[in-house]
Amino acid sequence: MSTFEKLQQEAQELRVTIINMIHKAGSGHSGGSLSSAEILTVLYEKVMNIRPNEPQWEDRDRFVLSKGHGAPALYAILAKKGYFEAEDLHTLRQIESCLQGHPCMFKLPGIEMSTGSLGMGISVGVGMALALKLQGKSCKTFVLCGDGELQEGQNWEAMMTISKWKLDNLVVIIDRNHVQLDGSVDEVLPMGDLRAKLESFGLHTLTCNGHNVQALTEAFDTALGINGPVAIIAETVKGKGVSFMEGQSAWHGKPISKEDYEQAIKELKGVLA
Template structure:
């Protein structure tokens, strides 16, 4: 476990560099969301979660369910840096026969806990896992990462209603609130506000943080674990974080940078 926030920030920056290289090398992918969630992935894999990269199926591990599967480059990078697989394999992203599929594939790479990609599907999976852990009196926590787009889907709200009703208190839903979706700003496509109040009305507890501040992410998770209800951490995140021309831009939701753009991005990230 890494406690030093400065060190964690360095790791997050390293992950961003990998994300740009991976997506550029693949020629397609989702850079804005991946760069945005890098701090959350760093906090989870290097500080918050109990896990063992050498024993990915260790029964007492905390589970991470990534619902917005398109930001998987950030997760893959975090897992490689945590020691799940050699870093050089990161360049296999989206390649034929690779376990690093364009959207996460459980059967190809069981350490990612569940396949995901189509939005709205995976908060239910996280709750199912949380229920099973409770039945088995397993003290592990289930972390789920969901996106703005996930909250357009009815399935997500069915899941929120269920978890609130059942007081699933071993579940923490970190909302990657980056305010963009595929075709524009969320406030113009399908506004989610008041999101906090919606969760409260569904009997969840809510913590609002800056999702690009690792210290806030860690503190929020520690607090959330003590609450006797399901907890939503609304993590306000800048999509494209760290690369000036991508920050806050929905046009970088789903396209790879060209070679010169990647060079420029890497220059900014290695500064």
């Protein structure tokens, strides 16, 4: 099995973990978690310089999950990397659990920033990137946001700031699954040519298939070689891997019934067989 085949399989295994977590919890956001599986797998397995056994290592790369409702996917990869015990995944959203519905930096190692209110992540990433530059560190900051949350104006203030300070140590990744809570992004508030918008704000913008680990790896390699601000638009499918969830806004945060759970696991594991 090649490296890319292994990564592709790991992303699919991540989806199984996500569905297991959300079904047991009786709540959680499946659609946006499933769409980001390959992105997180490539980041944590291939791209970021991290030490899971030393989560506060000063020279680590930073990651901010701006789309905080995608927490199940982040928790799944953090557990796989050894930030905490995998058994804790079964406590998602339970009272006193370290695995809150949205990431909490005070409860779980590996969480750089508590996120939940959409639209804040890029601004936080700007602050982190600026701080690292002032400290003379070569660490990178990565921010993963959803396309729906780009409807928040704060993001575009952050983009202008990225451009002004020429933050070449910050990579903005957009999980472009085209669907948000109340419908498709185009139905709710269309953004038109997103790549052109980002480039007009001074960010060199790359696009790739967000479900292809080789394409993602190449996009990150290119991004890290660019001398200036950069964004990656990763084209994805909401609810990827589960036929009845794909592209459906209803599965933004819908509880998974026993019947739906069994069908989802059958489909996901069928790909792994």
